[in-house]
Amino acid sequence: MAKETKISMAVIRRLPKYHRYLGELLRKDIDRISSKELSERIGFTASQIRQDLNCFGDFGQQGYGYNVKDLYDQIGKILGLDKNYKTIIVGAGNIGQAVANYAKFESLGFHLQAIFDKNPKLIGIKIRDIEVKDVDCLDTYLKENPIDIGIICVPKEHAQMVADIMIKNGIKGIWNFAPTDLNAPDDVIVENVHLSESLMILSYRLNESELFKE
Amino acid sequence: MAKETKISMAVIRRLPKYHRYLGELLRKDIDRISSKELSERIGFTASQIRQDLNCFGDFGQQGYGYNVKDLYDQIGKILGLDKNYKTIIVGAGNIGQAVANYAKFESLGFHLQAIFDKNPKLIGIKIRDIEVKDVDCLDTYLKENPIDIGIICVPKEHAQMVADIMIKNGIKGIWNFAPTDLNAPDDVIVENVHLSESLMILSYRLNESELFKE
DNA sequence: TAGATTGTTAATCGATTAACAATC
DNA sequence: TAGATTGTTAATCGATTAACAATC
Numbered sequence: 001m002a003k004e005t006k007i008s009m010a011v012i013r014r015l016p017k018y019h020r021y022l023g024e025l026l027r028k029d030i031d032r033i034s035s036k037e038l039s040e041r042i043g044f045t046a047s048q049i050r051q052d053l054n055c056f057g058d059f060g061q062q063g064y065g066y067n068v069k070d071l072y073d074q075i076g077k078i079l080g081l082d083k084n085y086k087t088i089i090v091g092a093g094n095i096g097q098a099v100a101n102y103a104k105f106e107s108l109g110f111h112l113q114a115i116f117d118k119n120p121k122l123i124g125i126k127i128r129d130i131e132v133k134d135v136d137c138l139d140t141y142l143k144e145n146p147i148d149i150g151i152i153c154v155p156k157e158h159a160q161m162v163a164d165i166m167i168k169n170g171i172k173g174i175w176n177f178a179p180t181d182l183n184a185p186d187d188v189i190v191e192n193v194h195l196s197e198s199l200m201i202l203s204y205r206l207n208e209s210e211l212f213k214e
Numbered sequence: 215m216a217k218e219t220k221i222s223m224a225v226i227r228r229l230p231k232y233h234r235y236l237g238e239l240l241r242k243d244i245d246r247i248s249s250k251e252l253s254e255r256i257g258f259t260a261s262q263i264r265q266d267l268n269c270f271g272d273f274g275q276q277g278y279g280y281n282v283k284d285l286y287d288q289i290g291k292i293l294g295l296d297k298n299y300k301t302i303i304v305g306a307g308n309i310g311q312a313v314a315n316y317a318k319f320e321s322l323g324f325h326l327q328a329i330f331d332k333n334p335k336l337i338g339i340k341i342r343d344i345e346v347k348d349v350d351c352l353d354t355y356l357k358e359n360p361i362d363i364g365i366i367c368v369p370k371e372h373a374q375m376v377a378d379i380m381i382k383n384g385i386k387g388i389w390n391f392a393p394t395d396l397n398a399p400d401d402v403i404v405e406n407v408h409l410s411e412s413l414m415i416l417s418y419r420l421n422e423s424e425l426f427k428e
Numbered sequence: 429t430a431g432a433t434t435g436t437t438a439a440t441c442g443a444t445t446a447a448c449a450a451t452c
Numbered sequence: 453t454a455g456a457t458t459g460t461t462a463a464t465c466g467a468t469t470a471a472c473a474a475t476c
Contacts, residue, residue, distance in 0.1 A: 010443065012418055016411035020393070034457060043395075046457095047445050054459060062458040063452040079414045080421035094315040098308035104393070104410050108417075148426065149416070173420045175413060179234070179318070181257075189423065191416035195407065196318050197230035199389065200293045202363070202405035203322075204226055206387045207294035209403065212362065224467065248433060260433095261469050268435060276434040277476040 011052050015079055017042060018052070022072040034065035084109045085173075086146070090162045091153030092117035092125075092132045095177050099151055100127045110149065114141060118158075138162070142169035149173045156180040163190075225266050229293055231256060232266070236286040248279035298323045299387075300360070304376045305367030306331035306339075306346045309391050313365055314341045324363065328355060332372075352376070356383035363387045370394040377404075 021042050025033060035053075039046040053059050053071070056078055060066045076082060087110050089096050099105070100115060115127055116135040123134050133141065142165065150166040152159050152174060159178035166174060166188075173189040176182055179197075184190050206212040235256050239247060249260040249267075256263070267273050267285070270292055274280045290296060301324050303310050313319070314329060329341055330349040337348050347355065356379065364380040366373050366388060373392035380388060380402075387403040390396055393411075398404050420426040 007422070008443075012415060013411075015418065016408070016414040019414065020411075036457080045445065047447090048443090050458065051444075051460085058459070060458050061452060062450070063456045065457065078418065080417040080426070081414065083417075083421070083426065085417070085420075085426075094312035098312040099409075101308040102409065105413075108410065108413065110413065148420075172426055173416050175416055187423070189416060189419045191412055191419070193407075193409065193412050194230070195313075195316065196322065197227075197234075198405055198407050199319075199322065199324065200230040200233065200295065201226060202387050202389055202403060203294040203297075203299070204229065204292065205403045205405070206299075206362075207297070208221070209401070212294070212297065212299075212386055222467075250433080259469065261471090262467090264434065265436085265468075272435070274434050275476060276474070277432045279433065 007055050011055055014044065014052055015075055018049075019072065019075045019079060019081075022068055022075065025068045026072055031068050032065050033068055033071075035060070037065075081108055084111060085148040086111055086113050087149040087151060088112070088114045088116065088141075088147050089151045089153060090116045090135060090138065090166075091155075091177075092119070092122045092127065093153060096151075096153035097127055099153060099177070100130070113145065113147060116141075135162070139165050139169065142166065142171070147171055149175060151175045151177070152182075153177045221269050225269055228258065228266055229289055232263075233286065233289045233293060233295075236282055236289065239282045240286055245282050246279050247282055247285075249274070251279075295322055298325060299362040300325055300327050301363040301365060302326070302328045302330065302355075302361050303365045303367060304330045304349060304352065304380075305369075305391075306333070306336045306341065307367060310365075310367035311341055313367060313391070314344070327359065327361060330355075349376070353379050353383065356380065356385070361385055363389060365389045365391070366396075367391045 021038065035046040035049040038049055050060070056074070059071050059074055089100055089112065092115050096115065096117070100112060105112070112128065112130060115130050115132045116138050117123060117132050118135040122132050125132050148171070150171045152162050154162055156178045159176065159180050160182055163174055163182045163184060167184055171188065173191070174182065174184065176190055176192045179194055181192070182190050235252065249263040252263055253260040264274070270288070273285050273288055303314055303326065306329050310329065310331070314326060319326070326342065326344060329344050329346045330352050331337060331346050332349040336346050339346050362385070364385045366376055368376055370392045373390065373394050374396060377388055377396045377398060381398055385402065387405070388396065388398065390404055390406045393408055396404050
């Protein structure tokens with residue numbers, strides 16, 4: 001199925017959007033779609049859609065288009081959504097709790113195993129039936145329980161330290177909400193969610209367009 | 215200061231990172247930096263850094279480099295961080311509360327004026343001394359209180375409806391946390407934070423690298 | 429002045445769009 | 453079969469990198 005050439009990040013970033021739109025079509029009981037129709041809904045050019053999908057295989061059929069269910073499943077597979085991942089959250093503050101309670105999370109195959117914090121007020125409380133553990137136990141916990149993905153929701157000052165413990169214990173991916181860049185070896189994937197960067201871009205665009213006058 | 219040509223999105227997306235790294239240098243009392251040194255820290259090429267900065271003006275000095283404080287301030291200004299924005303949050307669930315409590319928020323000039331929800335259990339509670347109002351009052355509230363930025367933290371089913379009320383009442387920017395694309399006229403800036411897309415990209419990269427074996 | 433480093437132009441690389449033959 | 457639409461190649465467009473003259 002997969003072709004040999006390396007897929008560009010530009011393509012990868014569009015995959016979740018394809019997945020989301022195809023999911024919507026599926027719920028609307030639409031069972032086939034052409035690149036042209038999809039283009040009109042999703043806002044990419046039809047040419048780009050065909051080009052993107054062809055990175056991964058021949059999913060379409062000339063004269064017909066794409067089967068929605070098939071394509072949805074294929075893209076889900078490409079994204080690794082057919083797998084299950086054991087995850088932990090470190091940092092049970094606002095963002096940590098929001099992520100823990102984020103419903104879609106489980107349905108995508110990410111299974112929350114444990115939550116850690118260093119605040120005594122948070123240690124022991126339950127979030128989604130999971131008791132918050134002392135972060136001092138993180139290292140020991142990881143040694144006993146292999147975890148795939150670590151989610152970092154601690155302040156930036158402690159983020160690298162937490163990452164180091166995760167990396168040392170064989171974590172494969174880090175979802176980082178701390179507003180800092182983490183050092184990690186090439187075989188550990190780091191994906192950042194930098195909220196303040198997103199907010200700054202909103203602010204920039206607001207001013208650029210001269211819509212905003214104080 | 216500003217040049218005439220339209221700045222590409224690729225450049226804009228890098229601005230917050232420049233701002234962050236320059237802020238760190240500033241805190242370390244480093245007062246000058248060359249594109250080469252910055253390149254080593256930030257991970258962009260020196261050439262790209264000079265190219266990027268030159269979109270906005272001549273901030274550097276041949277033979278010297280860039281003044282950290284000056285450049286930090288200039289980029290802050292370009293990003294519109296010297297302004298103040300009146301904001302509201304609609305949706306006081308986990309993400310809404312996390313955003314409301316997000317400390318950096320205020321320091322960047324985003325001032326939270328009100329929070330809305332439709333859940334009777336949430337209406338009336340206080341978050342950061344702000345009482346959660348009934349979302350039914352949103353339209354009236356906006357008519358009486360001009361707001362610059364609306365933050366949408368409601369489920370995707372209600373996101374467009376909330377956006378429409380905001381747009382009708384002259385909101386200029388929307389920071390959208392709902393996992394859906396919003397329809398908005400060109401003069402309303404929409405910036406999305408799609409957490410599940412970020413998670414899917416992590417998942418993709420994990421599988422691509424073949425690091426993940428179930 | 430000599431050395432350093434920018435600003436900027438030109439060269440390269442990569443991503444998007446257009447076009448169309450292949451084929452269902 | 454005729455019409456539709458893909459897969460794919462070629463053309464265009466844009467972004468990044470390299471090079472170097474300008475200049476502090």
